[in-house]
Amino acid sequence: MKLVLFDVDGTLVDSQNIIVASIRGAYQAFDLEPPSRERSLSIVGLSLVEAFTVLAGPKAPVEALAQAYKDAYNILRLDPANDAPLFPGASECIDRLKARDDVLLGLATGKSRRGVTLLIETHGWEGVFATTKTADDAPSKPHPAMILQAMEELGIAPDDTMMIGDSSFDMSMARAAGALPVGVSWGFQPVAALNEAGAARIVDSYAALEPVLDAFLAKPSYLPA
Structure with a gap:
């Protein structure tokens, strides 16, 4: 998983x-x-x-x-x-992932718990995310606590965890937690900032994210010795 x-x-x-x-x-x-x-x-x-x-x-x-x-x-x-719309392809990406039985989905955000609840209700995402970590649950990014808490809660190893985000804070947080940091170029920070923070990959669209996700999900799960 x-x-x-x-x-x-x-x-x-x-x-x-x-x-x-x-x-x-x-x-x-x-x-x-x-x-x-x-x-x-x-x-x-x-x-x-x-x-x-x-x-x-x-x-x-x-x-x-x-x-x-x-x-x-x-x-x-x-x-x-x-109104704050979803980026093109975001809804379809979530739909495809939630239909799979080999992946759990989560949110790791600086938004409040109230804001995340409103987001989930607005887009009909009740039951989609196995974990949601917010500003009310953990120290602010780039501290790795959000990811560490999510992994511990679900019993997932760092090698089996990917963090997708648009900021240097997301990339630094993922690196500190041992997770795979994947940046997106359509967000609010320049690509250079994501690279400097250690992004393993940067994609330009949700369509371009699909093969990255497929490769990540296809690799064998980490099994501790």
Whole structure:
């Protein structure tokens, strides 16, 4: 049995517009100049407090900014203009994988548990993911705890685990956990950042991900001595 973990924002979901708008809203709540769009997207993947620590510095009111982000996000998501669609091919990929009996699926994301629950309900993914690790369950990426917890929970070895994500945080987290880091180029960080963080492969579409998944799932499972 293998384990395939997916990041959410920038990997499964194109949420960049609502993320940038929510960061802007958080800054404006404190009469602060918001960061650029590029800078805002560079921290996607981190948990909120860590993200605002990077963006605004440790002396900023990062806890309050994180709460202001949540408040802004919860208002903005009610507007259909701020919909965060799945990336092309994401739904089909999940459907194909969930039909197999040799793989377990999971999520490892900086989103809150509430956000992940909403994602699963929105896309009819109840029962699809054997494990979901969020900002409420473990330290922020790139700490490996999300992956380590998922592997321990399901009894899967590092050699039998793949992490798919769009950020350097995903790649570093996977490397630290001993899992296979696979990057996607359609997300919110440049490909160079994924390479520098140790991506084993980088794919340009879900179609290109299919043979990578097939090769990973076809290899013999790791059997400890």
